[in-house]
Amino acid sequence: MTTTAVREEGPAAVTPAPTVGSHVRNYWSRVRGGDLGSLPAVLGLIVLCAVFTTVRPVFFSERNFANLFTQGAAVTVIAMGLVFVLLLGEIDLSAGFASGVCAAILANVATVLGLPWYVAALAAIGTGVLIGFVLGFLVAKVGIPSFVVTLAGFLAFQGVVLLLMKEGTNISIEDDVLVAIENGKIPPAIGWLICALAVAGYAAVQLLRYRNRVRRGLVADPIAVVVARIAVLALVLGIAVYVLNRERSINALITSDKGMPIVVPVIAVLLVFWTFVLQRTTYGRHLYAVGGNREAARRAGIPVDRIRISAFVICSGMAAVGGIVAASQARSVDPNTGGSNVLLYAVGAAVIGGTSLFGGKGRVIDAVLGGAVVAVIINGMGLLNYSSGVKYIVTGVVLLLAAGVDALSRRRAAATGAR
Amino acid sequence: MTTTAVREEGPAAVTPAPTVGSHVRNYWSRVRGGDLGSLPAVLGLIVLCAVFTTVRPVFFSERNFANLFTQGAAVTVIAMGLVFVLLLGEIDLSAGFASGVCAAILANVATVLGLPWYVAALAAIGTGVLIGFVLGFLVAKVGIPSFVVTLAGFLAFQGVVLLLMKEGTNISIEDDVLVAIENGKIPPAIGWLICALAVAGYAAVQLLRYRNRVRRGLVADPIAVVVARIAVLALVLGIAVYVLNRERSINALITSDKGMPIVVPVIAVLLVFWTFVLQRTTYGRHLYAVGGNREAARRAGIPVDRIRISAFVICSGMAAVGGIVAASQARSVDPNTGGSNVLLYAVGAAVIGGTSLFGGKGRVIDAVLGGAVVAVIINGMGLLNYSSGVKYIVTGVVLLLAAGVDALSRRRAAATGAR
Amino acid sequence: GNDSGDKGGDSKKTPKIGVILPDSKSSPRWETADRKYLEAAFKAAGVQYDIQNANNDKTQFTTIADQMITNGVTALMIVNLDSGTGKAVLDKAKSQGVATIDYDRLTLGGSAQYYVSFDNVQVGKLQGEGLVKCLTDQGIKNPVVAELNGSPTDNNATLFKQGYDSVLQPKFDAKEYVKGPDQSIPDWDPATAGTTFEQMMTQTGGKINGVLAANDSLGNAAISILKKNKLNGKVPVTGQDAGAQGLQNVLAGDQCMTVYKAIKLEADAAADLAISLAKGEKKDTGQTVKDPEGNRDVPSVLLTPKAITKENVKDVVADGYVTKEELCKGSFAELCTKAGIS
Amino acid sequence: MSATPLLELRGIDKSFGPVQVLRDVALSAYPGEVTALVGDNGAGKSTLVKCISGIYPTDRGEFFFDGRPITIHSPRDAATHGIEVVYQDLALCDNLDIVQNMFLGRERRRGVVLDEPTMEQMAAETLAGLSVRTVKSLRQHVSSLSGGQRQTVAIAKAVLWNSKLVILDEPTAALGVAQTAQVLELVRRLADNGLSVILISHNMNDVFAVSDRIAALYLGRMVAQVKTTDITHAQVVELITAGRSGSLGLDVDPQNGQTGTDPVETDPGAVR
Amino acid sequence: MSATPLLELRGIDKSFGPVQVLRDVALSAYPGEVTALVGDNGAGKSTLVKCISGIYPTDRGEFFFDGRPITIHSPRDAATHGIEVVYQDLALCDNLDIVQNMFLGRERRRGVVLDEPTMEQMAAETLAGLSVRTVKSLRQHVSSLSGGQRQTVAIAKAVLWNSKLVILDEPTAALGVAQTAQVLELVRRLADNGLSVILISHNMNDVFAVSDRIAALYLGRMVAQVKTTDITHAQVVELITAGRSGSLGLDVDPQNGQTGTDPVETDPGAVR
Numbered sequence A, B: 001m002t003t004t005a006v007r008e009e010g011p012a013a014v015t016p017a018p019t020v021g022s023h024v025r026n027y028w029s030r031v032r033g034g035d036l037g038s039l040p041a042v043l044g045l046i047v048l049c050a051v052f053t054t055v056r057p058v059f060f061s062e063r064n065f066a067n068l069f070t071q072g073a074a075v076t077v078i079a080m081g082l083v084f085v086l087l088l089g090e091i092d093l094s095a096g097f098a099s100g101v102c103a104a105i106l107a108n109v110a111t112v113l114g115l116p117w118y119v120a121a122l123a124a125i126g127t128g129v130l131i132g133f134v135l136g137f138l139v140a141k142v143g144i145p146s147f148v149v150t151l152a153g154f155l156a157f158q159g160v161v162l163l164l165m166k167e168g169t170n171i172s173i174e175d176d177v178l179v180a181i182e183n184g185k186i187p188p189a190i191g192w193l194i195c196a197l198a199v200a201g202y203a204a205v206q207l208l209r210y211r212n213r214v215r216r217g218l219v220a221d222p223i224a225v226v227v228a229r230i231a232v233l234a235l236v237l238g239i240a241v242y243v244l245n246r247e248r249s250i251n252a253l254i255t256s257d258k259g260m261p262i263v264v265p266v267i268a269v270l271l272v273f274w275t276f277v278l279q280r281t282t283y284g285r286h287l288y289a290v291g292g293n294r295e296a297a298r299r300a301g302i303p304v305d306r307i308r309i310s311a312f313v314i315c316s317g318m319a320a321v322g323g324i325v326a327a328s329q330a331r332s333v334d335p336n337t338g339g340s341n342v343l344l345y346a347v348g349a350a351v352i353g354g355t356s357l358f359g360g361k362g363r364v365i366d367a368v369l370g371g372a373v374v375a376v377i378i379n380g381m382g383l384l385n386y387s388s389g390v391k392y393i394v395t396g397v398v399l400l401l402a403a404g405v406d407a408l409s410r411r412r413a414a415a416t417g418a419r
Numbered sequence C: 001g002n003d004s005g006d007k008g009g010d011s012k013k014t015p016k017i018g019v020i021l022p023d024s025k026s027s028p029r030w031e032t033a034d035r036k037y038l039e040a041a042f043k044a045a046g047v048q049y050d051i052q053n054a055n056n057d058k059t060q061f062t063t064i065a066d067q068m069i070t071n072g073v074t075a076l077m078i079v080n081l082d083s084g085t086g087k088a089v090l091d092k093a094k095s096q097g098v099a100t101i102d103y104d105r106l107t108l109g110g111s112a113q114y115y116v117s118f119d120n121v122q123v124g125k126l127q128g129e130g131l132v133k134c135l136t137d138q139g140i141k142n143p144v145v146a147e148l149n150g151s152p153t154d155n156n157a158t159l160f161k162q163g164y165d166s167v168l169q170p171k172f173d174a175k176e177y178v179k180g181p182d183q184s185i186p187d188w189d190p191a192t193a194g195t196t197f198e199q200m201m202t203q204t205g206g207k208i209n210g211v212l213a214a215n216d217s218l219g220n221a222a223i224s225i226l227k228k229n230k231l232n233g234k235v236p237v238t239g240q241d242a243g244a245q246g247l248q249n250v251l252a253g254d255q256c257m258t259v260y261k262a263i264k265l266e267a268d269a270a271a272d273l274a275i276s277l278a279k280g281e282k283k284d285t286g287q288t289v290k291d292p293e294g295n296r297d298v299p300s301v302l303l304t305p306k307a308i309t310k311e312n313v314k315d316v317v318a319d320g321y322v323t324k325e326e327l328c329k330g331s332f333a334e335l336c337t338k339a340g341i342s
Numbered sequence D, E: 001m002s003a004t005p006l007l008e009l010r011g012i013d014k015s016f017g018p019v020q021v022l023r024d025v026a027l028s029a030y031p032g033e034v035t036a037l038v039g040d041n042g043a044g045k046s047t048l049v050k051c052i053s054g055i056y057p058t059d060r061g062e063f064f065f066d067g068r069p070i071t072i073h074s075p076r077d078a079a080t081h082g083i084e085v086v087y088q089d090l091a092l093c094d095n096l097d098i099v100q101n102m103f104l105g106r107e108r109r110r111g112v113v114l115d116e117p118t119m120e121q122m123a124a125e126t127l128a129g130l131s132v133r134t135v136k137s138l139r140q141h142v143s144s145l146s147g148g149q150r151q152t153v154a155i156a157k158a159v160l161w162n163s164k165l166v167i168l169d170e171p172t173a174a175l176g177v178a179q180t181a182q183v184l185e186l187v188r189r190l191a192d193n194g195l196s197v198i199l200i201s202h203n204m205n206d207v208f209a210v211s212d213r214i215a216a217l218y219l220g221r222m223v224a225q226v227k228t229t230d231i232t233h234a235q236v237v238e239l240i241t242a243g244r245s246g247s248l249g250l251d252v253d254p255q256n257g258q259t260g261t262d263p264v265e266t267d268p269g270a271v272r
């Protein structure tokens, strides 16, 4: 049998190294084919910002830009944790109140017992981990559907918060470090330094990877594309740091207010860390596998139960971090911390970003982008002087708008048969 | 080639007619194999009732038995509708507040405009259908995930209720017919008549089916089993009607309180109707198919989009009915109607009953059984003298207990490889 | 197998009181104060009682009422979640021969024998007046006043607003004050209040000179944003409830006033009425409130709320509503001494 | 051949994002004949089938049915034209039982009520005709069936209807010896009854046993469409693996960018 | 045969609820040999494989590995014993790409970081050895692969590891002519390297081409286990479809309730 390929366009197991041109062309036809990555969420975000800026020009100010980060931080952090549970096709309805329980522990340890901030934070995160372990155990080992387990958690944790808060009183957070998470700023110079380090780190990783692949003769993106990527990151980070370093105080005489809020690098570190875990470690790979096809994962010898439990542990642990952020933002913990719409906003953030509720699909950056959408909506709505009723309606419609942009831009994916 | 079966135990496309013995044996090995149908939910229910009766003997009284029905009615009705959406692997977070919107429409038409009850009820259900259509359209045609669409609905409908209630006032329901749904009773004699008719109808259907299958030479359950089934139904209905027909007034001199609450036959009719739709019509079959494998359904020529929209229409329509029931129970509508835990309880009811959140698996009776579990929990908790915080915790734990019985009894299913 | 007739007879002999509290999150008072004081009063009188909390859930509310009637209470005291449900419960109780009291919230069109409460409109008035005083003390001309109202679904929030608007609106009309952003906070949620207030500041370019916050939690949320901008103490904030956190804010000068409702008095008055009703006796309150919907005069006990500023924080401690240990923790010890709390 | 093709495709292009899977494909299927569609793994056979049945939209190309141009946007459209397909990825609903799957989308009713007894009887008869002897009960969920049993159900589902064109994508891949023989016999019988059949298979013995005509795809191009009697076993294998065999198949001269656009059907020698 | 079997099963029973699928099955697989497991659709071949690999627990029966009794509770246990399986229902993660699937559960790492370049290189080499020429990119999600491509990935995944026993459940069902030849060659090569191979196939030509030994299942019973050289094509087909052939297979006399419990391996005449 002759096996010579008749034409060189004939596909082969390893395609030839792409050029810049072919890379751009490829990207473009991927986009036209509906494979858009983060593009739709970013698009939705831009549309939302444009709308709000038109209606209330103050939306587009340095001051408000900084607000966006601090206001969206708690929901974003909780959403990051939820991504892990959603990746497995499970749900955690209790994440909101779990963050409340952990915040209550934090407040009790830090304010009532008066212990140092790190003890309080560790106690809170430890509580979160414990909660996650119990939830995960009930789901993976006992076999109760996660919806029911976490619904029970949703109810029970409300009660726990109430008991921890002595049936309803509020506790103030006085500790300087804890308060600083959401209220402190990083001096402009250090902000620039962090920015530079981040770009340098990214560049190093990308270039090393490029060299490694080329040396092994594997397909690698052209160097020009790699450099372009680094440049884009540098640009985006640079602009963000520049804007956050501008004076935004209402009255600069009373107090100077510039520099990025401390919570920004906190979120960035969490994002990088969890992205690393999901994309570059065995554990992350197994998480995707269990979410994509649990039976296949089991047959491949992956300890499915342990993976499932761990996802709940991470989710509740991140909820604890979210609770700490929320406590820092409010400088106080009350029985409603983590309640009202926190959970739905967090799950919504993950889903808007592109995480699937059926498992197997999602990234941590989704949670951040979706969290940004939610933050923009809440922030923008706060600038509009609507009555409660109208506000709810407009919020719903705006959310739909953001998701609609996403859905419509993804529709081609379905039309061209991509699954 | 010889194709003679060597042993008559060799399986064949059509197995021989089963006997009573083989039927019982079969059922038993099905149960041992983990295929339990409604058994676990019923088991969970019995355990719960036993626990509450031990702690508070008054739980097990005629009076409380009647309370159970009226207290669980609204959640059960909403859960019935949710089953349709869950069957497709979708979710409707807005069902609670949709019921609130419809109840608000009801109150406005009946009390504010003073129109007759049927106009009000039709307006409410019509609103529900419209809401369902919009939600379904956004999900099926625009392609936004149902979680996001209905989260937007969850927010927007809260606002709509507030506007309909003029930003916070509440409207009483004065109409006798509407109030009677939850507060009226059926005279004992008529109760017995309804019971007799139901049993006769069931017997007729079962026997006709038996005759039909036997005449065609198809496998049919032995006649003794069919008769036994009818007898069990007659017994259960008979006991229920007997208990509901006993006097349960605290002071029979002041007022007599006996007969089944009107809402009982209402739920029964809805149960029979929707079960018929799901099990015996083309539409129901297609709903299961779309939920089980959307692509396969599409390839079989099923109008998938229309089915998906219709499920949302049914869900919101039933939410409207649930809203009417809730309004009748409270004799009033306020901006919180359909809020707080109504939605989670309703989804929880469906899931506890055995409906899968991944689609393709679920029955209307699941919603009723799960609704009963939820009603028993709420009812039983109402008898315990706990502080708010403890109550939340105990409720969560009790819910877990009920679901745990279910999970543990189903575990054998997984162990024996049944999927 | 208990005959219903027997049960009716039994219940007439043993007085038993049922109390339904509304929730535990809108204010700490229900679980921390009301329950405690009511229990104490009932115990002292030696009557059986059953106190339950509906956790802001109407279904639970009606369920609990059903259960209490099932359990044979002879007097039922409710804090309604809304008038409709309240009315349904009261009517049902009445039809079963159970005596009823509206506690803290009047059920419009209801059938309760008594009404015991603080005057909620009066609470709002005190808040409005308190804010005006603080603004005057600080000497701010033409102040912009922002309002953080309570939950849009809570009728009491509407009453509070009625009260403070009756003070502020004339000032707005007279162009003495400038009306700033005015928003309701669903579920009284402090986190939402924080974001809402931050956006109010953004929207007005920080030009807010006074905040009428409907309770201490909302006030604290506003104060945390003011602290972020180092404006705390410069912008007066109101509140109500006089919990530890609120009082601390008042002591620190971040909050200009709060409203103290002597819940013990209210609870004692209600318990007193309930006990006599449960025993089948009648009492004269000498005071009535008009129910506009039911068009009847409800015999009432109305208590007066009290405005609390730095000067009289000690009164609340003296009442035992907040303990000194709770209030004077850490850095507050010094402020406590200054305020004369010992 | 004098008859007009029942189905004729011309110039079909299909890409998934940057990957072009079908290039300018032409295909004809005649009534009363079995057309075997062969090609290497990943050649694009299943994709072509899904384009015909309306699952994938095509990027370019024309469809003719009975000589008239048609458009197919969804499997429903295909069904209205009398096209029935057995897909390689069977497409059964795991949560439904055998009878329910076989009648999916075409349930028998009496009034509004499903006529279960009739459906059960018809299913039993059809399955019996396909040598299925190991299925315990027709009310078994298809999720509990063995690979071959599932495939039989999918085949039975497709042949239950009065259709004009039946497409079978590797129908015998998981079948046992006896079942394979039955299916091949069925395929022949369908064609003899005047239907048009397109059969995809990797088994050359089966292809030569039942087909009247062979169409070969190579890397998304149609490289030959010839009568079965005009070609040898070895030639077909060469077409599949190399895209050409002697004068058949792709042009050796690469200057002609568009090959396989016009495979002549009856005479292998006429193909460029 | 003198060697001890690498894997030996005795008296395996397996039921799904009321349905008994395997009855008292015995099977031996020897190192350096290919054992073909044949049987009709629904005979229980795949179920037997899943019992061996720990996916299903057995109701009764013993396992011996290298002469020592073992228990297998999960696929992990099977992997520790060096048992690799290609399942009929491939069991790939649709949301992962080819390389990720091939190394699932056995990822290569450098420190804590996944060593993607190494894995990609190894995957490319393995696939090239299986005649895969139509895969566009190794970073393609397996959901977008053709049926044959998926099957090749599953096979490649199983042979990448140093195992002692490789079980392949209908590995060539969806493969093209060239790929089938490659896989059969691979199977032979594995056995020649001293591994034990169990191959399930419905294709008698393939079975006779590569196997040393044939085991036939009929309705959940092991009716014969013989050397390939001792049996003819027609006899095997008869065993598959009727459970007996001449003196081989099930007892004609139904008084003996337990048949096939003790199929003698080398001499067909010795089977009852």
Ligand SMILES: Nc1ncnc2c1ncn2[C@@H]1O[C@H](COP(=O)(O)OP(=O)(O)OP(=O)(O)O)[C@@H](O)[C@H]1O
Residues within 6 Å of the ligand: A417, A418, A419, D016, D019, D021, D039, D040, D041, D042, D043, D044, D045, D046, D047, D048, D088, E134, E135, E136, E143, E144, E145, E146, E147, E148, E149, E174, E176
């Ligand atoms: N959704 C998709 N996205 C991207 N590529 C796809 C998609 N579907 C199929 N392909 C590619 O298209 C090519 C043709 O696939 P197709 O399934 O039509 O092959 P086939 O001829 O049926 O092969 P087999 O004989 O293995 O079934 C393959 O290379 C496959 O990887």
Ligand SMILES: Nc1ncnc2c1ncn2[C@@H]1O[C@H](COP(=O)(O)OP(=O)(O)OP(=O)(O)O)[C@@H](O)[C@H]1O
Residues within 6 Å of the ligand: B417, B418, B419, D134, D135, D136, D143, D144, D145, D146, D147, D148, D149, D174, D176, E016, E019, E021, E039, E040, E041, E042, E043, E044, E045, E046, E047, E048, E088
């Ligand atoms: N989970 C299950 N529940 C009930 N019955 C099952 C289950 N799995 C398999 N069966 C039945 O067990 C029998 C054997 O199935 P198995 O998959 O082992 O067959 P097989 O020999 O592999 O057939 P094929 O050649 O078609 O792949 C079949 O009749 C099947 O219906």
Ligand SMILES: [Mg+2]
Residues within 6 Å of the ligand: D045, D046, D047, D088, D169, E146, E147, E148
């Ligand atoms: Mg194919």
Ligand SMILES: [Mg+2]
Residues within 6 Å of the ligand: D146, D147, D148, E045, E046, E047, E088, E169
């Ligand atoms: Mg098999």
